[in-house]
Amino acid sequence: GDIITMVPDSYIAWHAGKSSWRNYKSLNKNSIGIEITNPGHKLNYKKFSKRQITSLLRLSKFLIKKHKIDIKNILGHSDIAPERKKDPGEQFPWKYLSQNQVGLWHKVKKKDLLTNRKTKTTKIDKRLFFNNLFKIGYSKNTSKKNYLNCLTKAFQRRFRQELIDGRMDKECLIIAKKLSKTYN
Numbered sequence: 001g002d003i004i005t006m007v008p009d010s011y012i013a014w015h016a017g018k019s020s021w022r023n024y025k026s027l028n029k030n031s032i033g034i035e036i037t038n039p040g041h042k043l044n045y046k047k048f049s050k051r052q053i054t055s056l057l058r059l060s061k062f063l064i065k066k067h068k069i070d071i072k073n074i075l076g077h078s079d080i081a082p083e084r085k086k087d088p089g090e091q092f093p094w095k096y097l098s099q100n101q102v103g104l105w106h107k108v109k110k111k112d113l114l115t116n117r118k119t120k121t122t123k124i125d126k127r128l129f130f131n132n133l134f135k136i137g138y139s140k141n142t143s144k145k146n147y148l149n150c151l152t153k154a155f156q157r158r159f160r161q162e163l164i165d166g167r168m169d170k171e172c173l174i175i176a177k178k179l180s181k182t183y184n
Contacts, residue, residue, distance in 0.1 A: 001051025003059055006035075009067070019080040020139040021073075027080050032063055036088060047091045060102045072137075072183055074103035079138065082154035083147060090161040104182060106159055106175045116170035117163065129168045132176035136183045 007013040015033025016026070024030050036052055039045060048056075063069060076092065077085035098105035121129070130148065134140050138151055149166040156164040159175050 001049065001055040003055050009063065016077065016080055017084065019077075020141065021075060021080045022137045031075075032067070034059065038087070038089075038091075041086045041089060045089060045091060048088075048093065053093060053096070057097065057100055057102060060097070061100075064102070071098075071101060071103055075137075076154075076158060078154040078157050082138070082150040083144060085154075086157065090157045090164055092157075094158055094161075104179070106178045106182075108174055108178050112174065113160075113171050116174055119170035121168060121170060121173060125170070125173050126168055129173045129176050132173075132180040135180040136176070 009032045012029050013033055014028055015035065016028050016031060019025070019027040021027060034056065036048060036056065038048065060074065064071065064074075074097070076094075077087045078089070094103055095105045097103045130151070133151060133155060138155070141147060152168050152172065153164050153166045155172065155176065156166070159179065160172060
């Protein structure tokens with residue numbers, strides 16, 4: 001739960017690396033990075049502690065107010081670099097943070113989601129899904145073969161944390177459609 005300033009927020013830090021969101025590339029110069037101690041996916045990834053989340057909320061609200069940050073722009077590394085990053089990951093409490101005005105979450109009822117989980121989709125549905133992701137702000141960088149799979153997993157880590165399989169189903173489509181309206 002301790003907050004340590006490694007780089008003042010008025011300086012550019014190398015926290016995002018090669019990244020993009022909406023029309024921005026290399027987000028290091030357009031963002032503030034907050035790192036949270038966790039061993040990560042390769043080393044026994046864990047839930048974040050209550051103290052960490054309490055400190056994160058306090059720090060985020062301070063920075064949002066200080067820099068007039070739109071909560072639509074509260075992102076994870078996996079959102080801006082889905083081919084390279086998995087953090088903060090599926091244990092990160094995005095929904096809880098959104099309920100506390102830090103970041104966004106969808107407002108689709110759990111019942112509606114579960115009835116559509118693993119429901120097959122058409123090619124048109126897949127096109128709609130990715131178009132919605134691009135409207136939300138995810139990069140259109142489709143140069144690599146497995147990019148769309150990485151992008152789907154990043155979306156799932158953020159907005160459908162119970163099942164991260166890289167497969168787009170009706171549940172993912174419904175969430176993306178709802179969010180695309182919120183983000184625009």
